[in-house]
Amino acid sequence: MIESTTGARTPHEPFVARTPAEERLYRKQRLAVAFRVFAHYGFDEGAAGYITVRDPERTDCFWVNPFPMSFRLVRVRDLQLVDSDGNVLVGDWPVSRSALMIHSQVHAARSDVLCVAHAHSMYGKTFASLHRPLRPITQDACIFFEDHGVGTDEAGRVANNEEVGKRITEAIGGNKAALVGNHGIFTVGQSVDEAVFWFISMEHSCQAELTASVAGKPELIPPETARIIRGHVGFPLAGWYSAQPIFDYIIATQPDCLDGG
DSSP, rough: OOTTSSSSSSSOOOOOOSHHHHHHHHHHHHHHHHHHHHOOOOOOOOOOOOEEOOOOOSSOOOEOOTTTOOGGOOOGGGOEEEETOOOOEEEEEEHHHHHHHHHHHHHHHOOOEEEEEOOHHHHHHHHHHOOSOOOOOOOTTOOOOOOGEESTTTOOOOOHHHHHHHHHHHHHTTEEEEEETTTEEEEEESSSHHHHHHHHHHHHHHHHHHHHHHHSOOOOOOOHHHHHHHHOOHHHHHHHHHHHHHHHHHHHOOGGOOOOO
């Protein structure tokens, strides 16, 4: 189990599955909770946005939200399994072409990534219009220091073709996140929890920098300090752990998200 800074044991530790079927159910449960988390933070805007998780056996396939179901309603039973060619293997709903064009390419390019998260969040898409990286003006922003890309999808063009998906995949590169110009935030992780927390934290970091820039000229954290902070709070297990409070809250208040399997 994870230890706190005082050495006390915490009630959380990463799940270790005994079988592929057990791992699949766990990933789907975390994915269903993730959509409720996004809705909680107001990251749902119409039918825009997707979170995907790789299947543990069919690693060229991923689970995704049905289109255009509200994030506020997604349950485990509603999730769709899609292959890299866009065929729906499990589920009765359609899947967004944008999700296919982007997420299939990111999953193919990054074997270390289990989850990809994207939504049209207010501060992320606003900051992305600046076409520049976040600056290390807060400890939270240091999570992304030298670990996020900046890209373009040609002035906000709808991401429904392979070329746009390729540009976004290149923007993410080997990083944990990307700010795609005139589009918004994309984050990846070795777990659903990690990718979702990076998205929340990056959205809030965009908000903090936009606010600080209006108020004055923010002082930057020195690069060497920013790297040390990133080393303390920007690694995969830290992202997973930081997500647990909000995941716990959603499961406690919206247990129906776990229905099905």
